[in-house]
Amino acid sequence: MEKTGSIKRKAVARHHKAEVMIAGEQLRLKLHDGKLIKERRYHLRTYPNCFVAEELIDWLVNHKEAIDRATAVCLMQHLMDHDIVHHVLDKQPVFKDANLLYRFRKDDGTFPFNTEVKIFMRGQRLYEHLIADKNSILRLREEHGVSYHRSFPGCQFIDWLLQNGETESRRQGLELSRALQEHGIIQHVTKKHDFFDSGLLYQFCINFRRRRRLSELLNESEQDNDDSVVASAQNDHHLDSPFVVHKSLQGRNNAFQSEGSHKDLKQLTSGRRGSLNALQLHSDGFPSLPVAVVKFNPKSVLKRRVTCEELLSPGAPFIKKVLTVIGDALGCGFIVRGVAPCYVQAVDPGSPAAAAGVQVCQFVCQVNGQCVLYLDYRTVSRLVMTGPRTLVLEVMEPQE
Missing domain, CATH: 1.10.10.10 (Winged helix-like DNA-binding domain superfamily/Winged helix DNA-binding domain)
Structure with a gap:
């Protein structure tokens, strides 16, 4: 351990x-x-x-x-x-x-070009080359029934390295690929395998082209918690704003996990489980599904209002996590509320979001690499709905 x-x-x-x-x-x-x-x-x-x-x-x-x-x-x-x-x-x-x-x-010219930096710069150069290639091997691929964006088989990556003169042999290509994996540049799509010269799928862990806000640097941590940092809590500016819940046609009575009051709940019709991004299904070929909309205004799950400035203050008792939610045909299964910043109000226990570790009271910092700290829940919902099936969330949650 x-x-x-x-x-x-x-x-x-x-x-x-x-x-x-x-x-x-x-x-x-x-x-x-x-x-x-x-x-x-x-x-x-x-x-x-x-x-x-x-x-x-x-x-x-x-x-x-x-x-x-x-x-x-x-x-x-x-x-x-x-x-x-x-x-x-x-x-x-x-x-x-x-x-x-x-x-x-x-x-x-005083930058310390040690082995780690050299591997990083090599990975960045390879990424830029692959992204710019019209016939790039970075494509939407499927492994074990799950689709992964910009993924590539290990054997094709080594083929590409050889064809572009990056390595002289498959053995060198394998060594380079494993060095890239060891230094966190690439990884297996489910993080279960080392790099092999095979048909297993891999992805780049870093989007080198994403614009970084400098404020994000203060939210990063190098401590024991996985992908964690110290941050702060937040609350809703508009507690009376409505949001949406979807129930199941399949007889599942799994209520969304929320501490809010459900006294104002008014069911309009029956329907399938959905989520924010089930309102407008992805363009990945999912069929249209009947969705029942249930509007209500429960009490916020947050106990106090905290500003974005407090979130950016180092030393607060909060942990940052990066969660990957692979949505199903019904969506991801969680609801956000709030305005600059927004937070998770409810999570369907049987949803992909719950399986990925999304919990109520988590504060949404990034959606697929885009900073959403200063956005309201409508804008964040739109990003979730129109984004890819694989949703990468950066959240903050209270330390226990």
Whole structure:
């Protein structure tokens, strides 16, 4: 058990490091485009490719990358701790909101290109190449009756590496693929197998093209909990807003797990179990199903109102989790409520959402890689309804 826990902690740490590197690189390119990074003089000496800390903090706040200057400083300190930026003289281990010069290590050639970083950059280059390929091997494929987006068989990946000159032999291709898996770049679609030169399906764990909000970096953690961070709770701004529940035609009386009052429940007609995304079924070929809509206004499952700012505050007693919900023909089976941020109000016990670990009182941070922290439940519902069958949720839940 200890060995398994250690492996998971390392995987979480590597994933977080990858996210920091991507976010840092995206920020660096933006600052170059905005002319904040340029040649500057200090004490009669010229320093190329530098930025002034105060100017950068202004930029982060004005572009809503941080809610205030203190948060912006924390974000830059995070990049500094991960060797993304540094003081031009390397004499300042702490990032300060002052008239001081800092620089991205990638701009001055001091970035530490260790084995882990090299594997990461190799994986990013391969991902970009595959995405740009018109005949890419990244496709919707099925394994054991379940479909997976942008997946590829292990044997085809090695074929592709050989055809594009990435490796000289299948053995080298296998070694590279296993290194990519070990460093959290690719994984088996169900995380049950190591990499093999076979027909087993694999996926990239990281969407390198997704835009990262810098505020997400403070929500990442490298501690013992799986994919967890410290965050905070939240509540609903509009407790009187209606939402939808669907019941089953098949005789199942599984009520949604919710602590809210059901006194105002008014059943309009009978129907099948559904969820938010059963209102508008996916475009993956699922047939149209009869759906019964039941509207009611139960009391919120949350006990107090918490703002988005509190969610972003480090040190609060909450854990972040990444949950993968593979919807069935009826949807995912959960309901969200709330406005900036929204939360899970109810979960069908027999649904894919329940099987994936979705629970009431969890707060929705991301849907399929898109930050939804500042959106209302209608917008989040729309993203769920119109998204792919495989739903990746990033949620926060209270620590027990």
